[in-house]
Amino acid sequence: MGRREALENLWRWLPDDLSHVKVLAGEGGIGKSSIAYEFADQVSLMDHQAFQQVVWLSAKQRQFRPLTNSFDEMAETHFGSYEELLDRICESLAATKDDDFESNKAKKLRFIKVGFELMPSLVIVDDIDSLEVLEQRQALELGFLLSGTKTKLLLTTRNNITYSGDICYTVRGIAKEEFQEFFEALMMRFPSPTRRIPKANEIDRIWEASKGSPLFAESILRLLSYQTVGEAIGNWKGQAGDEVRKAALHREIIQLSSEAKRILLTLALLSEASVAELSEVTGYESGRVSDAVNNLSSLYLVEAPRLGSEHRIRVSETTGRLVLAMQRELAADHVRLEKAIRDFRRSAADGEHRSTNKLVGAAILQASALERQGKIPEALETLLHASRKTAKGKRGDLLAYIGHLHIKKVPADFELSRRACREAFNEGCFKSRLFETWFNSEWELGNFPVTEEVARVALEKSVEPIYEWRIRLAAALSSKARAQGGGRITVSVLPAYLESSKELAEAIRHAPTDEARKWLRNLEEVNDLIFQALSESVVADSDRLNLIRQLITFIQQGDFRIRNYVRAFSEVEKLLATAGRRLGDGNTLESATRSYFQKIENLMTQRLNRFPSDERNDILSAKYTSVVAKFEYFSDAGENRKEISKTNIKDDESLPRQDELALENPTEPLISQPERIPLPDHLSSDKRSKYYISDCFNYRIGIRLDGVERTNVQEYCVSEGWVKVPSGKTRDRYGRPFLLKVKGKVEAFYKDNMI
Numbered sequence: 212m213g214r215r216e217a218l219e220n221l222w223r224w225l226p227d228d229l230s231h232v233k234v235l236a237g238e239g240g241i242g243k244s245s246i247a248y249e250f251a252d253q254v255s256l257m258d259h260q261a262f263q264q265v266v267w268l269s270a271k272q273r274q275f276r277p278l279t280n281s282f283d284e285m286a287e288t289h290f291g292s293y294e295e296l297l298d299r300i301c302e303s304l305a306a307t308k309d310d311d312f313e314s315n316k317a318k319k320l321r322f323i324k325v326g327f328e329l330m331p332s333l334v335i336v337d338d339i340d341s342l343e344v345l346e347q348r349q350a351l352e353l354g355f356l357l358s359g360t361k362t363k364l365l366l367t368t369r370n371n372i373t374y375s376g377d378i379c380y381t382v383r384g385i386a387k388e389e390f391q392e393f394f395e396a397l398m399m400r401f402p403s404p405t406r407r408i409p410k411a412n413e414i415d416r417i418w419e420a421s422k423g424s425p426l427f428a429e430s431i432l433r434l435l436s437y438q439t440v441g442e443a444i445g446n447w448k449g450q451a452g453d454e455v456r457k458a459a460l461h462r463e464i465i466q467l468s469s470e471a472k473r474i475l476l477t478l479a480l481l482s483e484a485s486v487a488e489l490s491e492v493t494g495y496e497s498g499r500v501s502d503a504v505n506n507l508s509s510l511y512l513v514e515a516p517r518l519g520s521e522h523r524i525r526v527s528e529t530t531g532r533l534v535l536a537m538q539r540e541l542a543a544d545h546v547r548l549e550k551a552i553r554d555f556r557r558s559a560a561d562g563e564h565r566s567t568n569k570l571v572g573a574a575i576l577q578a579s580a581l582e583r584q585g586k587i588p589e590a591l592e593t594l595l596h597a598s599r600k601t602a603k604g605k606r607g608d609l610l611a612y613i614g615h616l617h618i619k620k621v622p623a624d625f626e627l628s629r630r631a632c633r634e635a636f637n638e639g640c641f642k643s644r645l646f647e648t649w650f651n652s653e654w655e656l657g658n659f660p661v662t663e664e665v666a667r668v669a670l671e672k673s674v675e676p677i678y679e680w681r682i683r684l685a686a687a688l689s690s691k692a693r694a695q696g697g698g699r700i701t702v703s704v705l706p707a708y709l710e711s712s713k714e715l716a717e718a719i720r721h722a723p724t725d726e727a728r729k730w731l732r733n734l735e736e737v738n739d740l741i742f743q744a745l746s747e748s749v750v751a752d753s754d755r756l757n758l759i760r761q762l763i764t765f766i767q768q769g770d771f772r773i774r775n776y777v778r779a780f781s782e783v784e785k786l787l788a789t790a791g792r793r794l795g796d797g798n799t800l801e802s803a804t805r806s807y808f809q810k811i812e813n814l815m816t817q818r819l820n821r822f823p824s825d826e827r828n829d830i831l832s833a834k835y836t837s838v839v840a841k842f843e844y845f846s847d848a849g850e851n852r853k854e855i856s857k858t859n860i861k862d863d864e865s866l867p868r869q870d871e872l873a874l875e876n877p878t879e880p881l882i883s884q885p886e887r888i889p890l891p892d893h894l895s896s897d898k899r900s901k902y903y904i905s906d907c908f909n910y911r912i913g914i915r916l917d918g919v920e921r922t923n924v925q926e927y928c929v930s931e932g933w934v935k936v937p938s939g940k941t942r943d944r945y946g947r948p949f950l951l952k953v954k955g956k957v958e959a960f961y962k963d964n965m966i
Contacts, residue, residue, distance in 0.1 A: 232354025237382030240426025275458035384423020483525035519593030607640030700744035716768030
């Protein structure tokens with residue numbers, strides 16, 4: 212009952228004169244022997260002349276009885292070795308003690324071949340996996356002797372000794388649609404006065420727990436005599452089912468190689484894994500893992516469905532429970548193995564790998580292991596395969612990882628990467644890796660408006676670390692503005708630079724100190740560009756006031772270079788020179804000038820208090836005194852101004868970390884110094900370069916290459932005859948241009964005006 216398909220397969224094989232051997236293979240307790248016995252019984256009852264005899268030979272020594280949860284010894288065991296199997300077959304062909312084989316295997320095989328030609332037979336050899344592996348294959352090769360005869364050989368085994376679909380029929384559990392009829396018949400065969408008849412949905416639960424195995428189903432039936440279906444299944448999955456699981460699987464597990472045992476235990480602890488993951492956890496090379504998995508598959512201890520180019524190996528719940536109960540036998544260092552698996556799970560359980568969808572999670576874990584082994588195409592194929600099998604709207608994590616791998620592969624495909632990232636975002640993925648991959652892809656393609664969009668969304672979603680996303684937004688804004696302005700700061704792009712400065716300053720406030728020092732240099736570069744643009748566009752007094760206000764903002768945001776203080780005082784001086792007596796009328800211009808000047812006073816006082824040992828403080832105070840004198844000349848309130856001291860103004864605690872980021876002993880000269888040092892042979896405008904000399908940049912520098920002045924030179928060397936200029940609009944992820952070296956005769960000179 213419930214074995215219609217298996218029996219039909221055997222009946223189709225029986226008249227096939229090209230096939231003389233058939234193997235029924237499957238895990239223990241699945242019903243192989245029962246199918247073979249039923250088939251033999253049906254054949255023996257047929258009224259035909261196809262076979263003169265049906266021979267049953269079994270190596271089984273004992274039989275597990277689920278209803279008593281114990282083993283019964285078999286009344287007869289026909290063979291225990293290949294040699295004994297040949298003897299029993301010879302006896303079935305009427306061999307007697309007078310036949311002198313002299314333990315000669317070749318003579319026995321000739322006798323068997325001739326005997327089966329004369330006496331067509333159906334021979335069933337049950338449980339050949341009790342033999343050694345070599346002897347199992349020898350038993351299978353008996354079928355080759357039958358060529359040219361009408362004899363058929365049927366073998367049953369737990370070990371798939373042949374991978375040919377024509378020869379081997381894999382026995383599975385009873386199908387769900389047939390299981391209810393089978394289980395009802397089982398209850399009628401073994402009645403119990405205390406057993407409640409389970410409902411159809413409860414029988415379905417029993418089928419799911421037993422996977423359709425007759426042996427396991429009968430074992431659960433035993434527990435139903437005094438338990439509900441739910442209790443029976445729960446207890447059977449625990450200790451109550453240990454004996455039947457041992458009966459079904461123990462023999463195969465004990466016979467495994469040490470590598471296969473370790474792999475099996477690892478799978479039981481992980482539930483499922485790919486070859487790459489198993490290799491990473493166990494430390495075995497991939498080839499050895501594959502061999503072990505093939506061994507386990509041949510014994511039906513694991514299943515290995517394909518996910519992409521890799522197999523996803525898993526053990527059933529039943530096998531897993533038995534394996535975990537035997538872990539001391541399977542691995543002497545099982546405690547260390549468990550720790551390695553915990554570490555693996557911990558590394559795989561971060562926000563980038565976690566997924567509520569089982570297929571998605573498995574695909575990402577497998578792809579991660581492949582990526583760590585450098586197998587990027589295989590990892591990508593795994594994710595694409597899973598993506599095709601996952602419903603739209605649930606593929607966000609997969610698509611984000613696909614985008615990541617498109618960048619990692621050689622050559623990188625940034626176009627496919629950004630498309631995958633856009634799709635992932637649209638499907639609700641907001642993980643850090645998505646935004647990083649998306650930003651980098653758009654950046655490499657020069658799509659600065661989109662990089663700005665990505666950075667803004669990442670900040671909106673509070674993607675950590677937030678300070679890094681502020682830096683990325685600043686880089687995107689600066690690069691977009693630079694591209695739109697053709698390298699110049701125009702009125703239309705100035706707001707982008709101003710926002711870039713603001714974002715950089717905010718990032719520096721929250722970044723670790725080492726990171727903050729690095730990004731402070733970028734902030735200074737952006738601020739210098741803004742100052743240059745604003746100073747060149749001054750036309751009216753309001754423009755000058757706006758420039759002073761912006762310099763104050765620079766200082767408040769953390770750009771504490773002394774040049775900003777001097778610039779601010781210088782702009783106030785210029786305003787005094789152009790506004791004249793209008794400042795004494797108590798008008799709006801006077802109020803604004805006073806307000807800004809007081810703010811500069813406060814900021815300067817804080818600097819003097821914080822860095823009293825700075826040698827330039829006297830010069831800065833002198834500059835301040837000069838401005839005050841000019842201010843008094845135009846202002847009626849000058850006589851009321853107090854002399855500045857260290858105690859005038861308290862530090863503003865809301866300012867950035869001046870004590871951490873400003874240099875304790877600043878070396879930058881005041882930009883009002885008239886001296887100009889000679890230009891060196893080799894100079895770079897990059898403050899990170901060893902060829903950067905800050906004193907040189909107090910004045911504008913001109914460069915001629917082969918007699919033609921170049922305005923975009925970033926670095927030069929006179930003696931070697933080359934300059935470095937930006938390569939178009941191409942920039943790295945931090946907004947810095949890629950540089951090209953151009954050779955020629957180089958001339959470096961100061962221009963007349965000071966910065």
